[in-house]
Amino acid sequence: MGHLDTNSLFLLVAILAPLVAGVTLLFGARFSPSTVRAIAAFGFGWPLIIGLLLYSLFEPSLVGEYNFELRLPTGLESIGIYLHLGLNGISMPLFLLAGAVGFAAGLYAMYSNAERPHLYLALLLFMLGGLMGTFASVDVFFFYFFHEFALIPTFLMIGMWGGAGRRGAAIEMTIYLTLGALLSLLGLIALYVQSGADSFSLLELRNYLTAQPLSETVQNNIFALLLFGFGILVSLFPFHSWAPKGYAVAPTGAAMLHAGVLKKFGLYGLLQIAGPLLPAGGEHWFPWIVWLALGNILFIGLVTMAQKDLKMMLGYSSVMHMGYAFLGLACFSVVGAGGALLLMVAHGLSVALLFMLSTCIYHRSQTFDLSAMGGLASKAPVLAAFFVAGSMASIGLPGFGNFWGEFTIFAALAETESTRWIVVPAALGIIISAIYGLRAVANIFFGPAKGDFAARLESGQIRDLQGFEKLPAGILIAGLVLIGIFPRVFSDDANRELAEMYPQEQSNLPVIHSAVLPTDVDAHKEVTH
Template identity: 85%
Template sequence: MNDTNSYFLLAAILAPILAGVILLFGARFDATTRRAVAAFGFGWPLIIGLMLYCLFEPTLVGGYNFELRLPTGLESIGIYLHLGLNGISMPLFILAGTVGFAAGLYAMYSNAERPHIYLALLLFMLGGLMGTFASVDVFFFYFFHEFALIPTFIMIGIWGGAGRRGAAIEMTIYLTVGALLSLLGLIALYVESGADSFSLLELRNYLTSQPLGDTIQNNIYALLLFGFGILVSLFPFHSWAPKGYAVAPTGAAMLHAGVLKKFGLYGLLQIAGPLLPAGAAHWFPWIVWLALGNIIFIGLVTLAQKDLKMMLGYSSVMHMGYAFLGLACFSVAGAGGALLMMVAHGFSVALLFMLSTCIYHRSQTFDMSSMGGLATKAPVLAGFFVAGSMASIGLPGFGNFWGEFTIFAALAESDLTRWIVAPAAIGIIISAIYGLRAVANIFFGQPSDRFAERLGNDSIEDLKGYEKLPASILIAGLVLTGIFPRFFSDDADRELTTLYSQEESHLPVHAQAEQPKVTIHEEESR
């Protein structure tokens, strides 16, 4: 099972953790040494991710590439360090490496106090993220998420903005409850399956030959839906996210909103949906209505925001609703659209959170009504922000478009879900209003009197090199996914077709005849 390439997968997890440990004891490092160690820790996972993508074997559908299974001392209770990548986890593995590299580049030149500790915690967070999406063992899937979550709380508590203590406490309460519910669901899934280990492959083998009863599926899926849902900021369990992101230091906001928040959706997509199809069908109405709450209710709340970071925080929560609708489609196209949405949203929200800090450094405020005319002094910053905003809205040419389009197409294919298209489309209009309004107020509007003084005294500069490079990397990810979505969707297509073929038999009878047979690739070709 273990080969040379599988150890590269392990190295992608250990490299940032090792670099973080070195930096923890690097108080006396000069800036050059500190950045060199950090660059290794942040860069290695991305390099390995791209290399493994090139070596990925699509013929192993239903299995994992680069499998590595190591003893942990907990084999008696079925826990192994079992790593691997399939067509669903590979896109998120690359997303984690890319956003982590961009966040690290920006953090290396930040003015944070005790920068060696700040970078170390960010590296620990990245190591946990790489482990989350590389884990085949469900226990380690959960463990690595918690490992990545702890530095988030610490970074908000130390380097967060005004109101960080209250936001950190609320975030801790919500995410602890969500984590406990999801842990109970995963343990119940393992116990009820009768499997000998927490390996997702073994769980699939057991539950394919002997599916759980409908009542058990309904109960376990409820634990996973609401546990993972809280972690993803599913309405109405969302209030922690905008406040947390508004006060979080930039690197933590980029990694959490861009990558770590995808943990819950990934768990529903990779684990809960395929293993508990009857439970997913039973909770279908709840998923739809709560997802529409994200899109419409949170969208309207986003419209009311004047603070840039709060607007971006609520916008991030709002767009998670589309991914949940994709999961509710009971189809390969819907699940694939959710996956594309997760990847594209990760790039765009990380970009916008980074740029919001760049704007603050030049305007000394997050109040959009106190800005205006910034494009005259920072045209490159304006260009990046406009691109990120257009991507978030779903403009063709960016990855978000394919995620939203595929989800809408999957919804329209079935009588059961066709009615959802109209209310969900309202979210696109709402996104366009607050996105274009933010662009106008910040860059092209009439500057306030106070901000006019800053514009007039030549104290505002355009983006510097260390800001342009991470922004360019994230834009490149959005454009690549927008122009060539098959970069991710081809392998995902094959895997999702295998995992979701059983979903159809659990649909309500009147919906089965209309269930879409198309794949993600076919939707992209329309």
């Protein structure tokens, strides 16, 4: 464990600052708008500032350990629970992602003219505080606790500020996410009990299970709980229906933070906990992960193409692209896991950007119906440029971070014969993404305006993006371009950590029968476990 120093305290401040600001705003009904914004700016700004500071101070030589460790008593030490914080090469990018998306969402929310803005911003700050704690936690119990803490404001915000149909969407979302949370909690408790460790610390669990791995049967069972528990939280096919509906009715800030950051909780858990600690379980469930991930990419991709509502299209698109991250994790290799991590960060930035811009489009068009728009680029060229850039990033165009995530995952799949055939159906997803992404751009911004929207364009009521919209969009685009041009900002540290966690490439994964490679039938007979 690292010693207590200023940098360790900064990690705690990144969690506490939004929580303190949120509690203050709960009693801010009589505060002036400028005071509310000043308090909110404090809460949203500090996590990003601290994230950038800690990234600059990150020591890559501490492979297998954590930077900025802080371990505080909780009163639950008798059952092995400590507030144990720290960052490694895998959690650092997601910690910084949470700070960046949180700041962008908060900045936009401060000027969104929502009813009871003090309460809206307070709940968004609680959500951000939970997210910072999730990715800063070394203790597996607090990793889970902070995620659940961040979920509560999500439900409240949908119920209070959501769009039409919010009650049904909120109920479905609650059922699915509660089930996923319970399954993943059971898996984490079983992992702790079976390991024989004295605490929930991920470091201690790793040491115990490295010295004495669990039996194959136990690994298979615990991995199943984590896979389907985390999978439901990530909207793994066919447990995905809650996500598009929930995002479609959620207020913009909640949609940005949940789709952009909170949904990465499950992938992060599989990457940081399940994959390294339960390798035999991962190998056993490999075929399931592949087929369900392809369900996300192909089935959900086709459903996305059929959407006429902009927000529903973005919701299904977010679900679809989670399939690529699952394929990267399914490789159980440094390359595959590294690609999944890069894609998680880039996807978080791009989907948060697109959800924010969809609201900007709605404010100008008064509709989410793609068939009822057209010609918006003539009145809002900056909005058009940002939306085109976000769409190209989501498709995976070179120059944006998403490209490196998807490209690395394809490279990992092509490394071994057992996974090589998956590249072909997975690549079809890029074509599907291009079809619905470019069609949305064409329908919204180009071509003749239709119906009532034509009258709005001619009336002169429509203006381009304002400053409070340009700044958060610019921050998110800058992150996508930075990773797209220089992916090593995250990949170098992540690769060093992943090489410690995945020391052997999984070349003996089960071969899946495929119409693409019928010769796999013979290879399947030679599989060893």
